[in-house]
Amino acid sequence: MKRLAGLLLCLAFSPSHLNAQTSTAPAIVNAGLSEEGIARRDAHQYLFDSFVQDKQVRYRGEGDHRTIEEVVLSSEKHELSGEIAIELPKGSSRVASLFKYIILRGENLTSLGGIDVAPYTGGGTVERSAQEPELYRVKLPAMPVPSDDMPAMVIRTTCADGQTAVVTEVAFNASGRLPNTFDEIPYRTLGADQPRLPVSVKVDLQNELSIAGHIDLEREKFFRYYAAPGTSDKSFEQWAASKNFRPGRQISKLHPGLVIGYGPGEKLKENPNRKGAADLSFFERNDSSPSKTIEAFEDIDYAMCLNDYPEFMSVEHVGRGTPLVEHFGDAAELAASYIADQLHDGGRTAAWWEVKNESTIKAEWDYHWKKEYDSWKLLADFHNQVAQAVHQKTPDVKVGGPTSAWMQLHVNDFSLYRDQARFMDLTNEDLDFYSHHFYEDTGTLGAWERRKTGYSGYLLGRLEATLDMLRSHMESTNNVKPMLITECGSLQPGRGAADHWLRLRSFSAFTHKFMNRPHQLDLSVPFIFTNMHWNPFSGNAAFVPGEGASNRGPLDDFVATPVSNYFELWKDFGGRRLPVRVDGIASVGMDATAVYTGNRLQIALTNMTSRQLAVKLSDLIGEPLGGQTVTQRRLRYDNGHVVYEEALPRSATATIPIDAEETTVLTVDFAADVQPTGTRQRNFIFATGTAVALDEPKTFDLTLADRPKITMATLVIGVHRNDGLREPLVGSWNGRPIRVQPDWSAEFRQMMAPLEIPIDPAQLQDQNELQLETHEGLTVTSVQLRVETLQAKSPEHASAN
Secondary structure, rough: OOOOOOEEEEEEOOOOOEEEEOOOOOOOOOOOOHHHHHHHHHHHHHHHHOHHOOEEEEEEHHHHOOOEEEEEOOOOOOOOOEEEEEEEOOOOHHHHHHHOOOEEEEHHHHEEOOOOEEEOOOOEEEEEEEEOOEEEEEOOOOOOOOOOOOOEEEEEEEEEOOOOEEEEEEEEEEEEEOOOOOOOOHOOOOOOOOOOEEEEEEEEEEEEEEEEEEEOOOHHHOOOOOOOOOOOOOOHHHHHHHHHOOOOOEEHHHOOOOOOOHOOOOOOEEEOOOOEEOOHHEEEEEEEOOOOOOOHHHOOOEEEEEEOOOHHHHHOOOOOOOOOHHHHHHHHHHHHHHOOOOOOOHHHOOOOOOOOOOOOOOOOOHHHOOOOOOHHHHHHHHHHHHHHHHHOOOOOEEEEEEEEEEOOHHHHHHHHHHHHHHHHHOOOOOOEEEEEEEEOOOOOOOHHHHHHHOOOOOOOOOOHHHHHHHHHHHHHOOOOOOOHHHHHHHEEOOOOOOHHHHHHHHHHHHHHHHHOOOOOOEOOOOEEEEOOOOOOOOOOOEEEEEOOOOOOOOOOOOEEEEOHHHHHHHOOOOOOEEEEEEEEOOOOOOOEEEEEEEOEEEEEEEEEEEEEEEEOOOOOOOOOOOOOOEEEEEEEEEOOEEEEEEEEEEOOOOEEEEEOOEEEEEEEEOOOOOOOEEEEEEEEEEOOOOOEOOOOOOEEEEEEEOOEEEEEEEEEEEEEEEOOOOEEEEEOOOOOOEEEEHHHHHHHHHEEEEEEEEOOOOHHOOOOEEEEOOOOOEEEEEEEEEEEEEEEEEEEHHHHH
C-alpha cells in the first residue's frame, strides 16, 4: 500500500424600589440586525417604554450601570387550593424572554407542585431553582421570538391534597442583569464586515498522536446525549444510535421517584423503627430494574446521579433533599440498596454514580447556607459514606462527585478552588472519580467581542486553565483520578435561531475541547436531549412534538429542531489521532483535531473568535496526495439563521471557509490508506503549586525522565488576572530569560487562560527551574511542561493500520 507523505493544510447589591422611567435608548437602527434581532430589540424597547410604566420595578446599581432586578407583575393576594391558574398581565409573554425567572412570594408555597407556564411549556413543567415556604422560583420556559400578538401567559400548578397556599406577589426576575441598552451582538453575522483571516493548519500524516497513551479518539467517551438507556421511546434511541451517539447521564431523584412515585404501586416509606431511615425492605418487594432499552445500548457504560434524598431524612424544604448530618449513614444505605437492587433485578446499572447533583452550590447542599457548619467537610464526609456503602454492596460500581456547578474557581481570591482541592484531599481514599459541570452563560454569543466587557465563560481559555489546575493538584497529592463532565452546554433560554446557535456552538466547542483530554476524562455529556417529555419545548431537545402529538413519542410524531444538527455534524467523526498544529490565530481561538481510518482523514476545526477564517485547501491536496475527494460539513449562524450543510465538495483550488464560532468537519478520502510509520508520544509534567499569587518572585520545579528522547517541549503557564495581561510575564527557564505577552492577552477584562512558551529541547534538564518575577494582580493557576517523543512503529503494528 502506498505510504502517504506529511500533510500541510494552510487550512452586594442593594435593590432600590423605584418607579419605572422612560427609556433613553438611542434611535432605532436596523443595519446588520436579523429579523429576530429586530423583534427582540422592539420587545426590549417595549419593556422600558410601555410595559413597566404601571408596575413596581426593582433595580441594581445607579446611573448608566443601573439594571433591572425584578418587575412585579401582580401584588394581588391569591389564596390557593387544588388546581390553580394565574394569568399574567397583558404583554408579559412579549417581554418574558428578557428575564430568567418567575418568582412567587407568599405563604406555604412548599405545598405547590410543579409549575406549567401555559402555553409555553407544552403541558410540561419548568425547572424550579428554589422552593421555600415564602418563595417559589422557577426558570422561565424557552420562549419563542417575541411578537405583539403572543398568547397570554398563565401559571398553572396544583396544591397538595388538603393543603393551601397564599401567593402575595408574582414577579419576573432578571438576576440584576437586564440593562436598558439592547445587546445586538447575538443577532448579527459576526465577522461579515471584515475580510476572512487566513489560517494555517498543519497535519502530520507520517505519525500518529498518542496523548498520554491514548491514540484512538475513543468516541464512546465524548459523543453522548443526556439520557439513561431506556428513558425515551425506542424510536429516539434507534435514531441516536444511527448517528453513533449513546445515552450518557441522567439524574435519579429519590424522593419524587420512590417516596412519591411516578405511578401506582408501593411507595418507599420511613422505617417505623428508625426515624430518618428508609424501610429498605421496600426493595425486596419491588422491581428496581433499569428501563428496557434497545439492544445497542444494553451493555454500554453510562452515568447516573443521586439527588432529592427523601424528606424524612433531610433538611426541611431547602437544599433539594440534603440529608441531615445524623442521617448521612441512612442516606448512604438507601443509595447503596437502590443501586444494588437495580443490578440484582435488572442485571445492569450505571457504571458511574454521582452522590449529589451540583452539591457545590447552596440550592443543592443546605449546609453551604449555615456558617456554623464546615459545609465542604460535611460534603466530603457524605460522599465518603455513600461511596463506602455502595462499594460494599456493588464493588464494581464507581462513585464520585461533587458534581460541581458554577466552576468559577477564581472567585474570592480562589477560595472556591481551595474548597474543591480540599474536597479532593478529603475523599481521596473513597471516591473513584471527580465530576463537574460547565455552562456558557446567557448572552455569550460573540465571546471574542465581549472580552473587554467582562466575558467570564469557559471557551476562551478558562476551561483549559481550570482543568489543568485541578489535574495539577491531583498530581501533587498523588490522587490522580479520572474526571467526568456530566453536564455542559449553555444556560441560554429561548427558541429563536440565536438561542439555538448559542447552544449548538457551546455543545460543539465543549465536546471538541474535551476530546483532546482523553487521559483526563472518562466521560463528557452535553445537556442535549433527543426529546424531553416533561418539558418538550425547553430548547435543548433535537425533536419536539408535532401538533396534537404526545410528548412521549414516537419519533414519527415529532419535528426536528436545529439542535438535531449537532448529531449530524459529529455523526461519523472518529479514528486514530494524528498531530495537528494551528498558526495565524490566537491559541485560545481555535481547536483542531485530526483523525484517520483507512483511507479517510477527518479534521475538526472550532473557531471561537469573531473573525471569519479562510483555510487554504490547495496546500492540502497537491503532490504526492493525488486521487482524493474533499468535502466540508458545516454548522453555522448566518443572517439570523442556523445553517447546516451536509457535504460541500471542495476543489483543489478552494479555500475552506469557517465562520465566527463555527465548528466544521473536513473529510478527505484518499486513493490509498493513510499509513503512519511512527508515533508522537505526548505527556504532561506538572510543577507543584496551584493558584499561586505572584505578589513576589516564585519558583516552580519540574522533574523530567527520559529527557534525551524529547523532541518537542512547550511550557504551559495558566494565569488569571483581572484586566488581562497588560504587562509581559517575565522570568527565566533554567537561567535563560523568558518574556511572554500574547497579543490577545491584554484584551480581557477578566483573563484566565494558559500561556504557551516553546522550549528548545536542548534547554531541558533532568531538574528544571522556572522562575517568575513579581506581577501585580496575577495568579499562576498551574505550571506544566508538555513534551513529545518520537517512536517508530513496529512492522506488525504499522501493517495492522
